[in-house]
Amino acid sequence: MEPESIGDVENHTQDDSGSIISGPRKRSTSKTSSAKNIRNSSNISPASMIFRNLLILEDDLRRQAHEQKILKWQFTLFLASMAGVGAFTFYELYFTTDYVKGFHRVILQFTLSFISITVVLFHISGQYRRTIVIPRRFFTSTNKGIRQFNVKLVKVQSTWDEKYTDSVRFVSRSIAYCNIYCLKKFLWLKDDNTIVKFWKSVTIQSQPRIGAVDVKLVLNPRAFSAEIREGWEIYRDEFWAREGARRRKQAHELRPKSE
Template sequence: MLNSSDEEFTYSSPGSMTLSPPTSLYLTNSRDQDEEAVASDLDIDKPASLSSRSLNQPVSRARSRSTSATRRGSSKLRPRRNSRHRDELTTMAKVFKDLLIMEETIRQQLQQQKFLRRKYTLFCSLLCGLIAFCIYQLYFSNTDQLPTGFWLITYQFLSIITTITLVLFYLSGEYHRTIVLPKKFLITTNKGLRQLNLRAVRVKAPWGDVLSDISRFVLRLLYNTIKFVYKGTSESQWCQELYLRSQERIGATEIKLVLNSRSFSPAVRESWELYRNEFWAREGARRRSSIRGPVGTTRKARMKTSAPS
């Protein structure tokens, strides 16, 4: 039921609830009164109150939604950028790890080729020396001291056998495989690495490193001799220290891989050098600690056994 007057109106709902609008709303003309009457006759409900707060509420909600959306977008962009940077770092670390494995493989192959070349060079040198000695004893020694009988036959047999061995060694291709190819190992390796924009370079060791390598080699021979002769002394402290001092130098000792300056930026090449140096420093510390570990355990065990109960 709608009761209208010149100043205010009240709307009584069927459920006996009375809603009074604010005093700021007035019906100023008769047209508005007629519209209200028609609406009441047709049972059309009109909102009880209208305020600036109710009108501005959808706008504030829209603004909050837009700000939250922008925050979400910015928060999504930041992890994407961070994840992209992390992916680049992980891929670069994987590439550097593969380069380290390749470098170590090339270094081991170079050591094997050098050992093979030295071994067969020594073998050929011994054969040539034996041939020269036999020829000298047979033809160029004093006439009074020429071999006769058994020694003559022995020298002739040795000279013939060694000459045939050298000829077969050369004709069979072993000379080319064991002496010639190891000398050209780096040249053939760089031909294959050229497709990957890499190059293997020899590292010139200073005289201090050369002397330290010789001393380490002598200490290693001494350790192996002591271990072979005195089998019980290999567990002693001084023997373990000798073994620790006789270890070879690790890292970029003989060769190292160098990135092509035309294909890689200076930052990438510098990061590769830093990565390699840091890796070999950590690897050297890990190996020393792994060698010193058994020494410490045996020392503690001996101290426990020798301690009075």
């Protein structure tokens, strides 16, 4: 039986004849909890709520920018490899000193035709625009969309030390993942193996940096005062500092203990 109200809950028991006997009502703590949650939410200042929404927007745009960057580089390398193979095939067919004939010539002609058709279809189908043109214009199109909110998405220029550290972390993490895969796939080592534990600790130690390290949202100076813009920068830095500390603590807890 459903209670008649949210605040009051009625206890029901059954006697030997099966009839329901109503017991004493007990006051639920849901109203107290709801009032406490409302009181806690009302303590949040409007500026903090705006900064929190900006932080969510910035993180989502950061994810999109990363995806578009990977997409652009993948298909740029694809087109570059196709162009290289096509140029080599064209040179072998028409510019080499030794005349190519027989099955070798058929293979080269088929390869050149296949590459030409693939590149033409790649452009006609719109994949070139979706994978190359649109990712290149990501910041321009994004800033046009968020201009009405008086914010702008900009790239963060990293120093040479930060770029070097990021490269070392990326290489170390890639090598560690590759070694873990080989050790478990071909040598059938378990997770509790000492070597596997070592490489897992390497992956934990070489995690990438988090926060506004690649892109960030900047408030428009014409619409926001210097105090608000400084408060937004401080709010973001403090949030990512706490988040980084939390992730390091979590990684330390997940780190395999030496036996």
